[in-house]
Amino acid sequence: MPAFLTRLNDAAKSKILTLQEYFVLAGKALRFIVARPFYGQDVVQQMDEIGVKSLGIVILTGLFTGMVLALQSSVQLKTFGASIYIGNLVSASMIRELGPVLAGLMVAGRVGSGIAAQLGSMRVTEQIDALNTLGTDPIKKLVTPRLIAALVMVPVLTIINDFVGIIGGNIIASLVLGLPGAMYWRTVWVQIANDGFALRVIPNDFIQGLTKPIVFGGLIAVTACYFGLGTTGGTEGVGQSTTRTVVTSSILILIVDYFITQVLLSVLTYG
């Protein structure tokens, strides 16, 4: 029994240590955003890598999500004779939930894995040690630029995702239901207005729809960097870090999404 307890104790300790390391990394990376020297060029390069190069998959994801949303809800709404409200449904779902979560998951898959693989390779080929030796803090040089880029670009991608998704809904609404475009867009705006405003001018939906991707962006970047920098065991280790990054950040996105929604729904006054 004591042996079992010792093992349990060790396991718990190492889990907590992992969590602590994760938050220390996140804290340092955030602190370095405002500390010299700034690696501006790296930030721009990462914005291109994370943002511009993810544009294609995000647009495709958004378009088809919006289309399938409209298609599915058209069947449901028709039974109530409420097809006219299709715009409300697509807009609320895309902006509040699907836009941020799907953009987050796509970026976690495409960018998170890339970051983990790159930093992991740098770790196993001693390039991280080389940075340290040459007097550069690897967190400042590698993690902070990726964090900044993700914090900025994931929300941007989400906005694009939302917009393209609503257009996708528009396409299906007019093709399948024969709903005029003007009518569709009107219901989209009505829904946003109905969900209320914070400080009288900022739509609640936008607050929800933008808080999430900022958090997701940070999550993806820190998780990927954490696993990447912690890589051990050669090329095989790089593969493991990559897998862990994608799995962990995807699950975290879904869990954190629930809690953000919970908090925001109680803070913001809807309706």
Place this chain on the structure above:
Amino acid sequence: MADLPKPSTFDDRQRTSDTAESDDDDRKSAAVRQAIRSELAVDAPSDSARGGKRSSDKSVVELQHVSLAFDVPIIEDVSFVTCEGETMAIVGESGTGKSTILKLVLRLLVPDRGFVLIDGEDITPLTFEEALVVRQKMGMVFQGSALFDSMSVFENVAYPLREHTDMDEDEIAQRVREKLQFVDLEPDRVMEQLPSELSGGMKKRVGIARGMANNPRIMLYDEPTSGLDPLTTGTIMRLIMKLQRELGVTSLVVSHDIRAVFRMATKVALLHERRITFLGTPEEMAASDDRYIQDFLGGFSS
């Protein structure tokens, strides 16, 4: 399967030859010593050439009773002093913690006990940021070169200059050329290439150029000749000696390539079972009667 004769593995062969040799060990060790002496006579530069600009006995890199363990002990009670202009070689079997010593000197690792002194200053209590500054005194050449593979050769060599100096682009370009020429590379040919386009020996040389770009007074080499053909090995060794001779840098070389070490080191430390069991000049080492030392030298001279 059980009926098949067991194939003779490399290990088996090794063991058989070991037992065979242990019968006439004395004869062998005498032969080894002879071989090493002749090696020294042929290859070793004269003391003046090897000693280069060694003039003072100022301690540059010093370890005092350093111990370090990760779960299992890595090194125990290791002490040595490397004076200005000396080339100290740390030799030993694989996995005896040789590279760990370099990481301790760079303060990438902190010892559990003992002190690491650079220029007489204890670096163990330094913060991470302070350590970054101390590291600028040192240039490190990694075993696998560790060039940044997202950057060109030029950017790699320029990296420490951009990080730590106020040099303008012209000065940086000039310094990079100078360093690439020093390591016998044609700047115009290699500067724009990516590390992945270079051969192992060229990578090593770019690694040395990057390590010395900042004109550090201390150079650290981790297995500088491993994985290279004999010709390239010779080139790299001459380069390390040239660096020490012409610029008077203090060097710490970690290697198991005993031939290379004997040619360039002024002092050799043998790491065996986590401790330094021998510390002296290559000549003293070759003359030693210690059984392990003879075995160690013999294993490489044959």
